[in-house]
Amino acid sequence: ITAYAEELLQECDRLKGWPERVLTMQRNWIGKSVGVEIDFPVVGSPEVIRIFTTRPDTIFGATFMVLAPEHPLIPTLIARQDNAEAVQAFVQRVSREDTITRTAEETEKEGIFTGRYALNPLTQEQIPIWIANFVLMEYGTGAIMAVPAHDQRDLDFARKYHLPVRVVIQPPEGTLDAETMTTAYVEEGEMINSGQFTGLPSPEGKERIADYLEEAGIGRRTVNYRLRDWGISRQRYWGTPIPIIYCPDCGIVPVPYEDLPVELPLDLEFTFGARSPLEESEEFLRVSCPRCGKEGRRETDTMDTFIDSSWYFERYTSPHTTDQPFSPEAAAYWMPVDQYIGGIEHAVLHLLYARFYTKVLRDLGLLKIDEPFQNLLTQGMVIKGGAKMSKSKGNIVDPDQMIKQYGADSVRLFMLFAAPPEKDLEWSDQGIEGAYRFLNRVWRLVTAQLATIQGVTVQEDQMQALSPGVAALRRKVHQTIRKVTADIERFHFNTAIAAIMELVNHLYQFTGEEREEPGAQMALREAIEMLVRLLSPFTPHLAEELWHRLGYTESIAHVAWPSHNPDLAQEEEITLVVQVNGKVRSRISISPDLSEEEMKQVALQDERIRTLTAGKQIKKVVVVPQKLVNIVV
Ligand SMILES: [Zn+2]
Known part of the structure; x- marks a missing residue:
């Protein structure tokens, strides 16, 4: 995936139908930083320690170096050092800790001096080389130049181990005291105590120092990404077998195309234990080498589930294709997905892998698109009392109980009405109660009108020259159709339902003499039918029942969605x-x-x-x- 880091980052800007929050998470996950790689020579050794920094303008303030405990140079550095044993013990202890804890802000920074020094290539000073828990091999080069005056982590470490602090960036206002400062100044400023570069503003200083390092052959401009490659093998049964055979003579041999796919065996014993059951199945394991025929063994690791979820939607475009994963012609016709819906927890996993896969499949000539999902909706969570529902917090609502008490339609209506789908939904018993009362209001309204509108059919030619009250009812009906249709398209279910509620209020006020006017019964029939049809996606059971009471025998699910008449919806002026x-x-x-x-x-x-x-x-x-x-x- 790292080969696509730059494209994945650039095209974030083109995903106009994605929530900005997801794009920000992806950009941060890819984590591009432009900086300089610099080689610090180890004193008394031909070795160099390579570091990556985005702030070469602070190099004159680098007063020590820190290596990750896993850094490959450590054994060489500490060989024949008096404290080699203590260093080894430290390295072993820290390496066993997980990297998230190790680098967490609140974790105490700890380290050990190697006894060796490196040469700061700009100050020509010898600076001590330390090993510490907060530097990771996975990021950058696994080594840093520590600039305590201008990096908080480095400052905390320097104070703890009494290492020198030197101010080399002057803030626009005030001065920094290297002896007493407890907060590092991390912004840009003017370079000071920096030899020939003193007086330069940070941006220019970065360029000039990069030039200097490149000319001297001890550094180079480089781009670094936080994004790491993706290990796809998993030690478990449930997954797609990795089609590889190990032969004692030929080594690693791919399963020939005609023998694909390798299928999981079904007659396995599932026992508790750390090993994948595939490792226990001799029948699965034993296979002859496709190259030399000698007995080999199958790979027992299976692929990560993200392998499959990264392209399943392509398969949907040609589900009956048997000789290939999907038909490129069908995919060219259907893709990209117009609207994708998923939780925010997928932001940097599935949603990034799917984008990556799309680009790989495109480069293999199987797809003609660059991006898989045009529009993305990340739905919110249901929360109660301000917290995510969880068993441990005891704030779970049992939907079965709610459905039993109020009916599935009330529960659905409440959930759709309580919040737009991308926002978290605060569960509220009063809210369900309110939805339930509203549906009862609809029920009473429609059933009370049945006698009046029975057998009435809406005939447009008899609905001309209506009285103001009847015309206003028709206008309200057609405006509601227009609004509900547009709101559903935008997933604004809550405002769509609010519009239906307004229509119900209007119908309750349509009383008395107005109902004796010419065309009034037809307008009422139209209004009631439209009300039921507009409600049907939200409360299908209630709508179906009312639809049949209106005299229809066909299911409302098969009735076309209504369209509004723009002339009728037009506001009277x-x-x-x-x-x-x-x-x-x-x-x-x-x-x-x-x-x-x-x-x-x-x-x-x-x-x-x-x-x-x-x-x-x-x-x-x-x-x-x-x-x-x-x-x-
Ligand atoms: Zn072989």
Whole structure:
């Protein structure tokens, strides 16, 4: 994967449909840093210690060096040293600790002096070589130049072991005291105590020192990535067998193409123990060498599950293909995935591996895309009392119990309504209670209207010239269809449900004489049907039941999603008359919902009115709601 580090990083910028949080995690995981590799000669030895630093401008402040306990040079360095045994004991002890604990900020930094010195190539000073727990072989070169004045870890270490501290970067304000400072100054600044480079600002100093090191042949500019290669073998049964045979004569031999795939044996004994059961199966193990025919043994490690999950979606494009993993033609037609959904815990594992695999398959000529997932939604967690639900915290909610008490529809509606899906959802018993009450309200509304709208069919030609109340109901219905459809597309289920709730409120207010108007029954029939159809993805059981009570025999699941009529959804507009000093000067179309203040603002911002009132003092503005604004100047 390291071969693709740069491309994986660059293309983060092109993933416009991904949450920024995931991209940041991937960028940090890839961890590109541009810096300089520098060789520090070991005093009294032909060896050099190579370090990587992003801050060559601080090299004059490097007062000691630190090696990872696993550094390969250590045995050479400590041979014939008086304290060799103590160093070996330290190395053995620290190497056994896990690297996460070792490098954690709160872990006490500890180290041991090797007895040897290196030459700082810029100061020509001899500086002591230490070994410490906080340096890892996996990062950089496994060795660092320690600049205690400008790195907190190095400063903590220097204070503990009484190592010299030298300030070489001057902050823009204030001065640093090497003797007493407890907080390292890690920002850039002006180089001081730095020989010929003194006075340079950090950015320029970095370049000049890199030039100097390259010319002297003791350093070079280089790019470092935090990303490591991926060990894919696992010592367990469940996984794809690695198709390799070990022959006593030929060594490592791949299983020939025609013998693929190697399948897992099914007749195994699963016993407790550290060994993979594959190692116990002679039938699986014994195989003749494909090259010389001699008896060999199969590899018993299987592949990491991420191997399979990195490309399974390609298989979905041609699930019946038998002679290849997937059909490149089908993949070219279907890929990339338009919308992918997964938890944030996949940010730097599955989601990074899948991107990597896509690029590898592309370079093998099997895919025509660079990236697998166009849009990504990372759903939030369900939390209770502010904490992630867990057995140990005892804040688990039993969904079966909830479903028994309120029904699956209420539980679903609550979860979809409580938060947008990318946010964490705070579990609330009152919330479910609220969803339950709302669905009861829907039930009462629809069942109460059944007698009125029974046998009514919606006929557009009989729905012209409607009274204001009936027209308003139709407008609300079509606006709701428009909003719910758009919100579902964007996964804004909570606002979609809120819009349905508004429609229900509107229907409850559609009472009395309005319902006697021409077309009212048809409009009511349309509104009730649309309400049920819009609810059906959220509360399928309730919707199905109501649908049948409305007289349909086909399942609502097979009914097409409704579409709104843009003309009907259009907000009704009224004409606002604007006067200046009592004379009509402008007419503006506005929504009847505008408040008096909004009407005033619309009038004052009208272009003709602005011209007429320019440079004049407005003494008074009179507003007649939904009709008129008079401006007195
Ligand atoms: Zn062989």
